[in-house]
Amino acid sequence: MGDRNASGALQVITTPDYEAMVIGAHPDDDDFGAGATSALWVKQGKKVVWVVMTDGTEGSEVPSFKDTELMLLREQEQRMACEVLGVQAVEFLRFPDGHLVNNEAARKAIVRLIRQYRPRVIFTHDPTQHFFAPDPDEKPNDTAYLNHPDHRATGNIVLDAIFPYVGNPRSYRELLAEGLPPYKVHELYLYATSQVNTYVDVTDSIEIKGKGLLSHASQFGPEAEMVKRVRERAASIAQEAKEKKGLDMQFAEAFRRIKLYVPPQPKEEGTGA
Numbered sequence: 134m135g136d137r138n139a140s141g142a143l144q145v146i147t148t149p150d151y152e153a154m155v156i157g158a159h160p161d162d163d164d165f166g167a168g169a170t171s172a173l174w175v176k177q178g179k180k181v182v183w184v185v186m187t188d189g190t191e192g193s194e195v196p197s198f199k200d201t202e203l204m205l206l207r208e209q210e211q212r213m214a215c216e217v218l219g220v221q222a223v224e225f226l227r228f229p230d231g232h233l234v235n236n237e238a239a240r241k242a243i244v245r246l247i248r249q250y251r252p253r254v255i256f257t258h259d260p261t262q263h264f265f266a267p268d269p270d271e272k273p274n275d276t277a278y279l280n281h282p283d284h285r286a287t288g289n290i291v292l293d294a295i296f297p298y299v300g301n302p303r304s305y306r307e308l309l310a311e312g313l314p315p316y317k318v319h320e321l322y323l324y325a326t327s328q329v330n331t332y333v334d335v336t337d338s339i340e341i342k343g344k345g346l347l348s349h350a351s352q353f354g355p356e357a358e359m360v361k362r363v364r365e366r367a368a369s370i371a372q373e374a375k376e377k378k379g380l381d382m383q384f385a386e387a388f389r390r391i392k393l394y395v396p397p398q399p400k401e402e403g404t405g406a
């Protein structure tokens with residue numbers, strides 16, 4: 134629990150426990166969005182937790198597939214992927230796939246998890262990204278990707294949870310009784326965004342990202358094809374990192390990085406003495 138000062142105010146905790154929490158709408162979004170960065174950070178000895186917002190029950194083209202069976206199958210696939218990547222914990226919130234809304238229940242569930250794991254960094258979908266559409270004159274044979282509403286809802290739920298609720302001692306006071314005091318998230322990394330400002334060199338973990346994705350057997354066709362696409366995408370992001378920032382990487386993941394809290398720096402000693 135946080136400490137109370139003389140006036141009864143509750144101290145907001147600023148020291149993280151986990152390095153990262155990755156929050157995606159569906160089983161496999163965490164893999165695509167930040168799989169290689171997660172695996173890399175785990176390799177570096179950091180703690181990473183993944184969260185899946187929905188039950189994944191619309192992720193099939195077979196109408197007769199029972200919801201519960203599909204949900205459990207996809208959760209099992211997601212657990213296997215986490216095992217491959219070394220991700221230490223995974224949480225399933227089981228909101229209805231395809232119908233996720235930014236409501237009280239969803240925000241509170243995320244506030245609870247953030248206060249529980251205290252991640253320094255949170256990764257999630259960029260909620261401002263409604264679509265990715267190529268210029269039809271430049272690429273006449275390409276079609277647009279309309280971003281899934283669950284992705285946008287997830288981004289909005291997470292941003293709202295981070296501010297104002299997670300760090301506010303008066304928000305969700307019933308969570309205090311569960312031993313979950315207010316906490317400050319330090320940084321946000323948005324994936325699937327057209328406003329990239331940060332590249333992570335994942336040359337050492339791109340292979341494991343592909344292996345993790347193969348765990349989602351219910352979702353993909355010819356396996357090699359999907360892994361090849363993931364590698365090609367990471368290579369083209371690395372190329373972009375070179376052009377835009379002069380960075381030398383073979384494979385990269387890209388994010389819009391947003392700083393929310395900078396811990397006070399220790400004072401330099403012995404200046405002028």
Ligand SMILES: [Zn+2]
Nearest residue numbers: 158159162281
């Ligand atoms: Zn998704």
